[in-house]
Amino acid sequence: MRDSSESGPATEASGWQAQKSASTRNVIVESAIACFVELGYAGTTTTVIAKKAGLSRGAMLHHFPSKIDIVRAAVEHLHSKRLKAFRRAMSRPAPPDADRVALGVQAFWDHVRHPMFVAFFELSVAARTDPELAGILKPTQEAFEREWYQTARDVFPEWEGRGEEFDLALDLTRYVMEGMAIAALTHQANERDKRVRAYLAEKLHELRGD
Amino acid sequence: MRDSSESGPATEASGWQAQKSASTRNVIVESAIACFVELGYAGTTTTVIAKKAGLSRGAMLHHFPSKIDIVRAAVEHLHSKRLKAFRRAMSRPAPPDADRVALGVQAFWDHVRHPMFVAFFELSVAARTDPELAGILKPTQEAFEREWYQTARDVFPEWEGRGEEFDLALDLTRYVMEGMAIAALTHQANERDKRVRAYLAEKLHELRGD
DNA sequence: AGTCGGTTTCAATCATCTTTGACTTTTACC
DNA sequence: GGTAAAAGTCAAAGATGATTGAAACCGACT
Incomplete structure (x- = not known):
């Protein structure tokens, strides 16, 4: 310091x-x-x-x-760090001929495999049945969601004008990745998951109009 | 005992x-x-x-x-009921010209929206950091996974011979649905989710070779 | 310069509350 | 009357927040 x-x-x-x-x-x-x-x-x-x-x-x-004060601070800390890491990972410079969709999929996958995602996940699950925690988490979750959409728009500006397909692509990506990450918390992430991610990237290309 | x-x-x-x-x-x-x-x-x-x-x-x-005995019994009860309901929903008789893929997607969606899925989800999350609970849950989870694959095979026998695509279809379906359901536990399930499910059904048709 | 008062950081103890499982007692059925 | 079900009581363990006490630090004043 x-x-x-x-x-x-x-x-x-x-x-x-x-x-x-x-x-x-x-x-x-x-x-x-x-x-x-x-x-x-x-x-x-x-x-x-x-x-x-x-x-x-x-x-x-x-x-x-009190304990809730620690939780409050932890949520804030978690949010800012997670957001920063996500933005950095998503907007990492790439060679002009790179497959930016595949890189984005990989970046998102790295994101949901990070311990910070696990921590946030734990908080989210607890918040489902804990109104006080839910009140703390809600604005943060909404902010992250907004940011994720904005970041995606920034990274894939060529997608502008295909709003329908773009929203679908984002929703699909998020659900597949989060579902896979959460499943991987209990059993082991296996080879077949890799294939699912490759398939997802392929379909994202289609949705972009490639 | x-x-x-x-x-x-x-x-x-x-x-x-x-x-x-x-x-x-x-x-x-x-x-x-x-x-x-x-x-x-x-x-x-x-x-x-x-x-x-x-x-x-x-x-x-x-x-x-003791408490753990209740949990043990609850897991067993939950498993058998959930499995039965899932099988029934998936293999519900349909008119011969029906879109069985779409029906299957809907059935799976209903399945993950059921309170029993929530209960199982809570147990899974807790089991991540509770070895004793994990030991109780593990065989059950594995059994359900096996059964879900078997049920899918029974319902879509024409998919036989396309092992690669079939596995991919099952994995994709599971991850999308579970990710969506878990996300819907915190925020509200919205209209766009419906579109994602429709898209999923479309892609499942492709994977089947339609 | 050097010391004193006050503040901030850290440590330890205490009382309260909750949860759990064991134990004892009462009630209902065969 | 005997056995199982149900209810009530109890102590131990753990977690939390409050209170008290000690040590380090800063600023100010003689």
């Missing part, structure tokens, strides 16, 4: 303490996310988060007065 | 008490399944199950000494 010797207009977090505090909060939040992945949402207790973060529970509860 | 000393395959209740006992066990198991749907796996406590079943906890624990 940056040191504080700079005498510039440090509007935020100029103090050493504030910086340390921010860092600690970050550790806590990332520990919580790791717990969602490893232990599930239900198995994630404040005790476990604190242990993984290497703090006492009391210290943690100083930064986040 | 008090295997009564009686000889013969009289699994059905012979005595009045045994019959009542079986009936109560059934009520308990179905209450547990309803709880999975309404409250999620984590939210399903023995207290809630007993309340929904209209029994005292003590009475319930007489029939199922």
Whole structure:
């Protein structure tokens, strides 16, 4: 991190303490996310988060007065990181003659295989029967959905003007990929899945008008 | 597992008490399944199950000494009912000139929209981070997967000989449908989803060689 | 310079609540 | 009367949030 010797207009977090505090909060939040992945949402207790973060529970509860505050921060953190990674993966520069559809399919597949997707998935499932969590998650989910559509439009501008086919392509991609990723959480991802992804790419080409 | 000393395959209740006992066990198991749907796996406590079943906890624990026993029975119950309903829906008689592919898609869609799918889904997600539950669920999941492939083969015998396309069709169908159903658990199922299903049916026709 | 007061970070303990499974008692049926 | 079903009571374990206590740090003042 940056040191504080700079005498510039440090509007935020100029103090050493504030910086340390921010860092600690970050550790806590990332520990919580790791717990969602490893232990599930239900198995994630404040005790476990604190242990993984290497703090006492009391210290943690100083930064986040209650568990729901940690969850709130984790959702936010997760969202921004996931969105950034997704955008970067989708809009990775490619040679002009590359199969951008296939690359996009691969990028989406990598996205849903990432632990962050698992964490978000755990939260989504828990939110189905937990209204408070649902209230926290809802805006984030909607934002991500909007962003995913926008990113796709940016990456495939030539698709403009074929709104029907474009929407269908996006919906289809999302459902196949998410269904496959979720199934792969329980049993093992196998060779046949690769074929499904190849088929999907083929059909996306058709929908684009190739 | 008090295997009564009686000889013969009289699994059905012979005595009045045994019959009542079986009936109560059934009520308990179905209450547990309803709880999975309404409250999620984590939210399903023995207290809630007993309340929904209209029994005292003590009475319930007489029939199922521990919570895991209820879960075990619920998984079994769920499996057999789900499998039966799926088979019936898939192999429903249709007029000879009907679009059996479209009917199959619809049947599968109805299947994943059924509360039993939600219950099973909750259990699957919980099993990801709960080895004991995973051990209970694994054989059941594998059995259902086998049965789904077998049922599809029975319903579409003309697909025989096109193994590659057939497998692809089944995988694709499953992933699209499950992905769509799971997404519909959080946000609302919309009109565009209908289009995706229609598209899926169209592509299944292609894969069959129509 | 050096010390004092106050604040921030971290640690530990406590009381409360929930869930679970064991145990005991009452009721109903054969 | 004896046996199974149902109900009620109990202690142990775990999780949460609040409170108290200790250590490090910052700014200010003599």
